[in-house]
Amino acid sequence: MPELGRAALVAALGLILYAALVGGYAAFRGRRRLLDSATNALFAAFAATGVASLVLLAALAGRDFSFEYVARSTSQELPTGYTLAAFWSGQEGSLLLWLLVLTGFASVAVALNRRLVREVLPWTVPIVAGVAVFFAFLLVVIASPFDTQAAPADGAGMNPSLQNPYMIAHPPMLYLGYVGLTIPFVFAMAALASRRIDERWIVATRRWTLAAWTFLGFGVLLGAKWAYEEVGWGGWYAWDPVENAALMPWLVATAFLHSVMVQEKKDMLRVWNVILVAGTFALSLFGTFLTRSGVISSIHSFTQSSIGPFFLGFIAVVAAFSIVLILSRLSLLRSRTRLESLVSREAAFLYNNLFLVALALTILWGVVFPLVSEAVRGVAVSVGAPYYDFFAIVFGLPLVLLMGIGPVVAWRRASLRSVGAQLTGPAVVALVVGVALLVAGAGSSPAGLVGYTFAAFVLTTIVLEFVRGTRARKAIGTGGWWPAFAGLVGRNRRRYGGYVVHAAIVILLVGAIGIGGFSTTQKARLAPGESMDVGDYRLLYTGAQEQRGANAQEVRAQLDVYRGDERIGTTEAGKNRYLAEEQTSNEVGIRTDWLRGEDLFVIADRFYGDGSVELKVIVNPLVNLIWLAGLVFVLGAVVAMWPDAREQRRLAARFAGEGAVARA
C-alpha cells in the first residue's frame, strides 16, 4: 500500500504547514479558535505520520520488495527482529522515525500543557510545527520511503554490522534523545516570542529535558556496547564523528541541566540558558546531519545521500532564528541578580558549564576540521584520538573534581575554611587510594592514576552526602534509617537523583580508565593444539568449526580458557559470511569475569587453509563497569525526574492567579 503511505505523508506535511502558518498568525493576532485549530492540526499530523509508519512496518514485516526501501534494507533470510529494525537502518526510515517521534512528543507536550500553551506560550505550536515541516518536506519531496519498483526476487539485505541486538535499541534511543531535545528548545523560543520569560517554560520542559538527556546518554552507551561487540577492535569509544555527534548535544544539555538550577534558585543566567537550549537543539540537528548526510567517514554512518545541504540550510535557519529572537528579547532576559562570590554553588555550576561547553566545542572543532580543511585547502585530514584524549583529560578531570566539590559549597557564598573542612575527609580517602594504587603498580598510566584518585574523592563526597542527609533526617524523628533515607531522597529527588548520576559518571570513568590505561594485548598464529598466554589467562586453540546460521555461513575458532592450570571455560571467535549481502563480518569472542569486571576479548583475524588461525586477544580490566554505569545513570535520572506531588501543589498555587499551570 505505498499509495496510502504517500498520502499519509502528504497529509502530514499539509497539516504541519497549516499548524505552522495558521498557528503563527493566531499567536501574532491573539486568536484562540485559530490556535486551537492549529493545535488540532499538530495532533492530526501525528496520526497521519503514524499511519505512514504503519504502512512501512507492514511492508517490512511482509518483505514487500516492491518498496525500494524494503528491498534495499532487508532480504528473505534476514531474521524478523532485524527486518523490523530496518525501519530506522536507512535514511528514509530514520527520517520518518524523526517525524513520528517529533509530532508524538510535541502532541503530548502540548496536550499536557494545553492551557499554558493557549494562554501563556501561544508560539509553541507554530514553532514546533516549523521544525516538523522540514522533516515532512524531506520525506515527501527528497527521501520518500514509499518509492516503488518491480519487486525483485530477494532484497539486498542489511549491512552485517547492523545485525546486532544493540543496533535494534541504539538508534531509536538516540532519536528519542535528539528529538526530545526539540521540546525544551520549542518552549524556550515560544517563551521568548510570547515575551513570557517567567519560570513556566522551564517547569513545563524540565522532565522533557531530563528524559531526552537520559535517552541520549543511554543511547550513546548502547552504541558504545554495539561498537565494542560488533566492530571488534577491542575498545568501546573511538571518538568517531558519529559517536561525537551524539556526545556534543549531551554535553551541552548537561550544562543546561546544571545552569537552569541557577536560574531557578537565583534568577541568574537567563540568557545563557536559552543559548544552551538553542545550542543543544542545533547540535542535535548537526548529529542527525552527520549520521545521515554521508559527508564524513564513520563506522556508524551507513548512508551516502543528497540531504546534507538541506540539513545545513535548516541548521543555519534554526541558528539565525534563535540568535535574532534572543537578541530581540535581551532586555527581558537580563537578570537582576549578580554572582555574589566565586566560592559558591552557583559559581561551581558556572565553572562546570564552562568546562562542559569548552569540551563540546573542542569536540565540534575536531569533527568539522576535516570538512573545513577539505573545503578550504582541498586536503583531507583526520583528527585522531590523541587530540580528543588530550582535551577530555584537560576538561574532564576538573569536571570530575567539581562533581565532588560543588555539592558541599553553599549557595550564594561559602567560606574557604568551611569548604576545606568538608573536603578534608574525601581528600584523605582519595590520597590513600592513590598511594595504594601506586604501590599496586597503577603508576604505568599517570592520567589513569589521577583519574582513579579523583574518582575516589568524588565517590566519598557522594556517600557522605547520603550519610549526612539520612542522619539529619533521622535526627528530626522520621523513624529508622530506611524511612529517613527514603524521605531524604523522596523530598529532594533532583538533588539525590543527581548524585546517583554523578556516581554513574565516576563508575564509567573507572571502567574507561581500566580499558584505556591498563588493558593487555597479545597476537599469535596458533595451530590446533597450540596455546598462548595473555595476562592471567592461557588460551588453547582446539580447532575451527563451520556451520550455517540463519542468514550467514559461520566459522568459529574454538578456544579453551585456563587461568593458571584450571580450565575455567571456553570461548569462540570467528567470522560470518553473509550470503544476500555478500559481506563478511568479524564475530568476536567475549568472556566476562563478573567478579573482576574484566573481559577476555578474542578476535579471529584470519583463518588459514592449514587449520591455523591468527588471533588477537585483549584483557580489558573493569570494562563492565562502563555498562553498569549505564544502568546506574538511568536509575539516577529516573529518581531525578520522578514527579513530586508537593512541588506540583506549590507550583499550582503560584500560577493559580493566571490559571495556566505548567505540568512539570
Next chain:
Amino acid sequence: MEIAALVLGALLTVLCVAYVARPLLRPARSREDALATPSPDAQARLRRLEERDRALAALKELEFDHRTGKISDEDYAALVGPLRREAGEALRALEHEERPEREREEADVSG
C-alpha cells in the same frame, strides 16, 4: 489494493480536515476568541511569587544543609539573615498587594 489505499487515504484526509476545522465551527464571539494577555500587574505579581518561593526554598535548603553539618555555623549566620529578609520582603509585598483586594471583598460581603 490501490483502490483500498485511495479510500483509506481519502478517509484519513477527511477525518483530519474535520478535526482541524472543529474549533472553527464554534460560534465566533470576539471576547471568547481573544487569547488572554496578562496585565502588567499580573506579571508583577507572578514575579513576586517567584521571588517568594525562591527565598523560601533557599531558606529551607540552608537550614537542612546546616543541620547536616555541610554548612558551618559561621557561614550559616552570614547567610540566614539576608535570606530571611528577602523572604520577609517578598511576603510583605504580596500581603500588601492582597490587602486592598481582601478589603474590597469584605466590603462587598458586608454591603
